[in-house]
Amino acid sequence: MATAEERKDERLPLVSGDHGDDKHVAAEKAHFSWRALWPNLGLHDWKGIAILPFLITLMIGGVVWPLVPPGLPAKTWHLFVIFAFTIFGIITAPLPVSAVAIVAIAVSLTTRTLPIASALSAFGAPVVWLIVFAFFIARGFIVTGLGKRLCYIVLGQVGQSSLGLAYGLTVAELVLAPAVPSNTARGAAVLLPILQPLLKDAFASDPALKTEKKIGSFLVMVALHANCVTSALYLTGCAASALTARMALSALGVELGWMRWFMAMSVPGVLDVALMPLVLYWAYPPEVRTTPEAPQLAREKLKEMGPLTRKEIIMIGTFVLLIFLWIFGDLFKFIDATSTAIVGVAILLLTGVLDVTQHIITEKAAYDTMLWFATLVMLAGNLTKGGFFDWLSGHVSPTMSKLPWLVAMIVLSLLFYFSHYAFASLTAHTASLFSALGVVAVSAGAPAPVVAVMFAAYSPLSGCLTQYGSGPSPAYFATGYVSVVDWWRVGLIVSAWHLLVFNTVGLLWWKVIGLM
Template structure:
């Protein structure tokens, strides 16, 4: 979410942070740019810092739509003297942008031919024989889809399925009222939280993950492949999903009169879908091959980048005909692509490139070098908690784009490898569980009117605590093993 939402105080005062941000962004630019003594920076890095302050403020407050704000670096950076035009604009054509574009396109194909519903219903039909196992099935289906599709789209797709399951169980009176309420709340929160957790596993499942990969390429000259991140991220996802399942079904929303609940609903849905269509089979094949190449492409005797794989899979959808006289995807279908998100990537990468070319990263490193007196583990804990609770009230795209370049400077300042600090920013900025306005999945399930704000805040607080522990463990113990160069 963003601070564009109104905050309500005891006196019901309303503050529109969009209006405040509209003026604050340019004001910060003017102060930083025209008062050199404030930072002690030379003209070029000072200009980059000033532009970053302006853009970050508009991202955070959504004074303009985030994609529109993401266009500012194209003209502000060269006009202010932060970097040249080529550096500012080339970032928008970064290979990571096209890799994400390919992933989005394949997701459109999956949704167009209802393959996502078949996958979800198959998992639920296989696992759903009790309330806890139905929750497990829904959680696994949601997390799996979220690895490839945005968490918002995944949640919106899974929500009707969850609500239909809730209605079925209520109508058939499988559970007593108290147990039914626990089941309904637990299932909805599982959809919301699994949609966020699943995206942690892949670089196409989460905007902050993609931002990390792009900044590593631009600022560190290091290519982090799909397989590199997956071997690290999947462990974080699995641990969080296991904890989520135990917490929801055994602690927070434990059903005491658990009986045998038919998984017939999912089977009925599969029956309505009928046999897999030719289109579904083609899309599933392309989707599967793309995923396998992303994971195992490094073992091939020739070089095949993640972007090449992504665009190959996406383009193939436009080549193969369907049985209705068109193609698996027509260009008209591309209206559903998240073009604004691609611009957001470009804006963040443009600022990151300017950080590096102007030397601003070194300045941040010098400032943060005093932190080397603290234990690295303590720094990770503080940073994880800070980022995680920031993203409760700010867009994770804004948080990650703002902090990812700075994290490189922080790592240099305290004398550690940057990938751990960057991973903290990526993972923590995707784990917001407490508020309905924190993430689109949270907002989606809260809108079903079956959850109280207290339910989400209490459950979300403890999931946040778990998230801090798991992320710190992953970065401190696993990152040096799986994500070190």
């Protein structure tokens, strides 16, 4: 028979503090149970959702799900709960953003909140595909080397400091905005393909190298916020502005032509865009502030690149055609922005600049963005169809009628601005709330022209709040330079700047030009 010592050796080591044989056997059994079970479950390398936040979300969701407010359809409330938790999931990131979006679709289907056709409706939305094809156009700039060449040209002109580059991007947006009426095309397909190689090649600021804060994060934020402000400055700055003008006339009786729009936005808008890079320089500063050697480096790199290649020339020609069609196609209504982008990519494929296997199918960022952006567009759109925002504005109206008109107008404009957290489209935001809240403000005594221009400004400006808030936002976010937390934090700070300018300088200017 084995001795006691030999039997002891056959067992697992004693747990600290155990001295009796019975305790030893119990500990051995418990340890064996976990050791045997854990590898079979595969939990030691679990890569799914974070379990604790998921359970907490389920518990909170279970509590609020049945609390349907009076006057609101149950399915609309349930969709709002799904939307709210989707946003919560995007912020806390228990899964990648696209995975959160897929889960949201699955929940909306399994709870019978939405039918399959509604749940997948936004995957055919033109704005979603405009973003996808903008990624492919950007790939053309990269593979031909034209993006690199352009970045060195920019660097040679305004590359002495990060602030100089910020103003270079802002001026580019300011010049392009009245001519390119799609803010998505302007930001995602024109400026971003030039900006990315500038950051990576000239400054070695790359999320893959963990050097995004060097200068890239700052400049990506400048580019996006410049896009939002210039979209507000011109009637042709973005598609939502044209819709705003139509709704101002039909709902408020205010005609906003191109010149009247620009006159109303000029003073507050120019002040806003002129100081916005400085606001970001303070709120989200780059690590590298001065780059005195950059212009000389740029000249040397351009010399090394030599003359334009055949593919670069094709890319330039395609790019010029795209700009022409984005300007005049929208103006004369013979081709829309998304169709133009598709035509551009087709030309690049036909001429061999892009290869469908190497450059289209493998463009993971484009498909990742499509998944989560289309999901948010779908959720917000179905909330609108379900009457959620009509119900919300109906509850706001009685309270606003008791306030002085200036207070009521400012409160309603802030509600309009920050309600954009619930939207993934400037156009959907405007279509849902502009008329409803605008009419409430006018009924409280606010001058209709002032309400029209204030809401018209806040529609595109509010696109800076989130990484899904406007067409170009997902493309800029997909570069990986700015985290979700930083995006929301900086968006809130810059929003405070926008609101300060338009609620002070804007109101004074509108009084000067006779709108109130």
